[in-house]
Amino acid sequence: MKEFKTLEPVNFIREKEAGYKRIFRRLPLVSSVSVGWDDLCIAYDQYPPGELPKILVKQHCIGIFTDIPSAVQAERKIDGRLVQEQNVQGDFVIVPANTSHQVVWNKLGGALSIAIDPTFFAQTIYEIVNPDRIELLPQFATSDPLIYQIGLALKSVLVKHGTTSRLYAETLINTLIVHLLEKNSVLCRNSSEYVGGKLPQYKLRQVIDYIYAHIDRDLSLKELGTVVQMSPHYFSQLFKETTGITPHQYVIRCRIERAKDLLQQGKVSIAEIAEQVGFVDQSHLHRYFKRLVGITPKTFLQQFQK
Structure with a gap:
């Protein structure tokens, strides 16, 4: 994998689609911005073979591979750790906030990208656990049926009825956060559950x-x-x-x-x-x-x- 100069940190909450364009040099096919969902950062796009420069994002980023006609071979580096992986439909990836990420892949595929602000993540879970004691873990490509279904549902409402489906989208994001809390976090439950x-x-x-x-x-x-x-x-x-x-x-x-x-x-x-x-x-x-x-x-x- 080539080493690229790290881009200036991306803040999707502030930059929105401009941040996406800085990374991919184009706008996504559809996004939460285009359907008017304030405070949500979701995008769906098709990605031809290529490579992603080394980036840092201020938000937790989750990629869900919703449209992979055939297995995609990829080299992914998260926080300095390099993994050769095979991406198939239903896989997902987690890159925690302020963690370096770089990837190169060999085939066309469609994916849903979700950026969750750490403050919003903490507000969502604070009645369950002490958010100060939570660490969201990096995750290389792996499958999870619930996350895949959430990805498909979010893609569907983005494409079909995004302008009146924000409440449904937020419900899905909250479900995703709680699921990540259980499956992909280091945590210590407190007495406020x-x-x-x-x-x-x-x-x-x-x-x-x-x-x-x-x-x-x-x-x-x-x-x-x-x-x-x-x-x-x-x-x-x-x-x-x-x-x-x-x-x-x-x-x-x-x-x-x-x-x-x-x-x-x-x-x-x-x-x-x-x-x-x-x-x-x-x-x-x-x-x-x-x-x-x-x-x-x-x-x-x-x-x-x-």
Whole structure:
């Protein structure tokens, strides 16, 4: 492997796609920036055979190989350790923040890249462990079914409905962080771990009222957690314990209920209703409405008008 001059440290939180361009000399095919997900740093791209210069990134970086038609031979160096590896679909790589990374590979492949700020990582896990005693470990290419599924799901929402799927994306990122905490970290659990807790009813009411008051917006876990003064991960955990479903699933159901009310009123078109309740377009509403109600919005409207 050739030795390159180390690039100036990259800070994806500040630089966003400009940081990506400094490394790869192009913009990614799609990213969290292009779909308007504030505070998230996610990109999907296709990578022809090539080499990555030696870099340091201010964030924890996770690469998930989502589209590898055939095995890719690679030489990867993380923090000075060189490994000859074979990358296949479903593999992932971890490069902790401020750790040197360099790689050369021989075939085209598609991958999802995620940069997680160490502060956000700590905020997500602080109710589980003392974040000051956590060290995220480097990981050369290896497989993990859950991480692969998270990568596929994130790629899908980026490409299809990114502009209204931030809450779902944040849920996936939180799941990824907790999984990395369990599988790829050196940690010492403390006494502040919460098991089996539920949201007090008044806090649950606050969140539900907030959701309905802002149903047309692309709500985030951070935003909903702030309503009840909780971290995104802890809020998400307690919300699911309390309601039996994730915040994202609950918001979708609220949108469908509001859509049903508007359909019954018969004052605006289905396309306008979709926009008013926070879906991308009429087809996006159609898909979730049929999944949850069992019929399409049009059929629902026709039945109500009889």
